[in-house]
Amino acid sequence: MNANPKLEIPRLKFRKLDIKDGRVDLSHGSGGRAMAQLIAGIFHEAFANEWLAQGNDQSVFSVPAGRMAMTTDAYVVSPLFFPGGDIGSLAVHGTINDLAMSGARPLYLSASFILEEGFPLADLQRIARSMGEASRAAGVPVITGDTKVVERGKADGVFITTAGVGLVPAGLHLSGDRARPGDVVIVSGSMGDHGVAIMSSRQNLEFETLIVSDSAALHELTAAMVANCGPSIRLMRDPTRGGLAATLNEIAHQSRVGVRIEEDAIPVKPEVAAACELLGLDPLYVANEGKLVVFAAPEDAQRLLAVMRAHPLGRDAAIIGVVVEDSHHFVQMTTAFGGGRIVDWLSGEQLPRIC
Numbered sequence: 001m002n003a004n005p006k007l008e009i010p011r012l013k014f015r016k017l018d019i020k021d022g023r024v025d026l027s028h029g030s031g032g033r034a035m036a037q038l039i040a041g042i043f044h045e046a047f048a049n050e051w052l053a054q055g056n057d058q059s060v061f062s063v064p065a066g067r068m069a070m071t072t073d074a075y076v077v078s079p080l081f082f083p084g085g086d087i088g089s090l091a092v093h094g095t096i097n098d099l100a101m102s103g104a105r106p107l108y109l110s111a112s113f114i115l116e117e118g119f120p121l122a123d124l125q126r127i128a129r130s131m132g133e134a135s136r137a138a139g140v141p142v143i144t145g146d147t148k149v150v151e152r153g154k155a156d157g158v159f160i161t162t163a164g165v166g167l168v169p170a171g172l173h174l175s176g177d178r179a180r181p182g183d184v185v186i187v188s189g190s191m192g193d194h195g196v197a198i199m200s201s202r203q204n205l206e207f208e209t210l211i212v213s214d215s216a217a218l219h220e221l222t223a224a225m226v227a228n229c230g231p232s233i234r235l236m237r238d239p240t241r242g243g244l245a246a247t248l249n250e251i252a253h254q255s256r257v258g259v260r261i262e263e264d265a266i267p268v269k270p271e272v273a274a275a276c277e278l279l280g281l282d283p284l285y286v287a288n289e290g291k292l293v294v295f296a297a298p299e300d301a302q303r304l305l306a307v308m309r310a311h312p313l314g315r316d317a318a319i320i321g322v323v324v325e326d327s328h329h330f331v332q333m334t335t336a337f338g339g340g341r342i343v344d345w346l347s348g349e350q351l352p353r354i355c
Contacts, residue, residue, distance in 0.1 A: 017041040022121040029115070029149025039147060042121070043113075046128035047135065051108075051143035059143040061108060067168040069104035071095060075160040078353040080127065082201045084194075084213030085289075087160060088131030093217045093289060094240070094355060095164040096138055100219040101236045101292065103174050103226045104166030109135060111145040111162050116155040127158065138217040140164070169226060178234040179255035183323040184301035188221065188292045188308055189214070189316040190267040191244050195286035195351050196275045203279070209271045216290030221313045225294065228307045232300035237293050240355055242346045245284040247293055248331045249345050258326025261343070263336045265320040285346050287354045295323065 017037060027034035044052055051059040075091045085093075092109065099106040111131065115124065135142050193214040200211050222236060239247040244266070248259050268283045276283050290313065296304050301319060308314030331343040 017121060019121050019125050024115045024117055024119040024121065024124065024149055026117055026149055026151070029147060035147065042125050042128050043145065043147070046125070046132035047142045047145075048132070049141045049143060051141065057144075059108070061143065063107060063165075064167060066170060069099050069102045069166045069168050070163065071098035072161070072163040073098060075162070075355055076156070076353055077198065077355050078156065079198075079201050080123070080157055082213055083197050083210055085215040086127055086130050087158065088127040088129075089134040090213075090215050090289060090355060091160045091162050092131055092134035092138065092140070092142075093215050095162040096140055096217040096219050097238045097289075097292070099164050099166035100217075100222040101174070101238055102166070102168055103172045103222060103230070103233070103236070104168045105223065106138070106140045106164055106166040106219050109140055109142045109162055109164045111142050111160060113145070113147045114155055114159040114161075115147065115149045116157055117149060117152040119157050124158065134217070138219065140217075140219075169230070172226060172230055174233060174235045176235055176237070176251050176254035179251055179257050179295045179323050180234065181257060181323050181325045182298050183234055183295045184298050184319055185248070185259060185261065185321040185323065186294050186296065186301065186305060186308065186317055186319050187239075187244065187267065188218075188294075188314045189290075190269045190272065191239070191288060191291065192268060192272045192276060192281075192283035192286035194289040195243065195354055196272045196279075196281070198287075198354055199279055199281070199351060200275060205275070205278075207271055207275060211269075211271055211275060214288055214290035216313055218290065218292055218313060221308065221311045222292070224307055224311055225304060229296065229300050229304040232297040232304060234295040234297070239288050239291060239293055241287050243283070243285045243287055244293065245282075245331065245343045246346050248343065251295065252326075252329040252331055255323075256329060258324045258329060259321055259331045260324050261321030261331065261333045263333050265318055267316050267318050281350065284343060285350050287351060289355065298322075
């Protein structure tokens with residue numbers, strides 16, 4: 001179904017794909033008839049827009065004058081489908097969020113698929129449709145892409161690589177080296193939801209309450225934050241791999257400061273905390289895909305917090321700490337029992353294939 005009823009996607013007169021029982025084979029990556037059939041029958045159908053309709057190897061588009069932001073990412077999450085999303089919607093949300101953390105308004109996406117021989121066409125269609133739905137909901141179309149097929153056993157079903165471009169508002173300069181002593185640290189909501197949802201799916205764990213990934217596009221939340229408090233915002237980050245702990249350590253080292261946080265102030269859902277205890281995980285190191293961390297000047301922190309809480313994706317926002325002078329660039333936490341500990345970098349890979 002086309003997003004625009006007047007839009008005509010070129011329809012190749014080939015045998016219809018057997019979506020129900022069909023599987024990817026090497027001919028789907030050969031550049032011939034089967035590949036054209038796959039692209040038209042799955043990807044054009046899922047992403048339908050005026051740029052793809054032109055059928056070129058690239059898309060030409062106009063952008064307003066100003067500073068551009070660009071990002072690229074790859075998605076190898078396992079399992080491909082999980083509570084709250086799948087690899088397709090995750091790829092859209094993750095790419096949009098990387099742009100949004102610069103304060104940019106995301107404009108366009110590209111997507112490249114590496115498919116394993118034997119992958120079910122029904123699953124591929126489900127992923128592509130989810131990706132298309134996520135991009136349309138965000139208002140950020142997928143306007144170009146590529147498809148490759150590798151031999152059976154050379155991949156794990158499907159890998160997705162994306163790129164995105166966006167427009168940064170004039171006068172806005174957000175960067176990881178801009179945190180200053182006295183700045184306030186705010187998170188937009190509960191930590192660890194995505195990583196625990198993935199691990200629960202991998203281990204076939206069942207809890208009384210379903211743990212769902214927080215995967216979401218954050219650009220409308222960040223736009224509201226920038227519009228209302230832009231001059232006070234030092235930087236924004238989405239705490240994905242390595243979670244909140246890795247993100248705070250990265251910023252502390254970039255800005256050459258220390259960070260002090262309060263354990264009791266960090267929002268973690270009870271079911272996520274319980275699952276982490278069962279799995280031997282620390283919520284501070286668990287990935288998120290729909291949350292952000294913002295460092296802001298102290299005089300405007302309460303107003304920024306109010307703006308965040310007024311948006312559905314920031315309703316549980318909380319101030320969790322402050323930036324301090326520290327030549328060692330440590331992240332330190334006051335525990336719930338009144339003690340203290342260093343929140344160090346993640347040692348090794350706690351949760352592989354998380355995004």
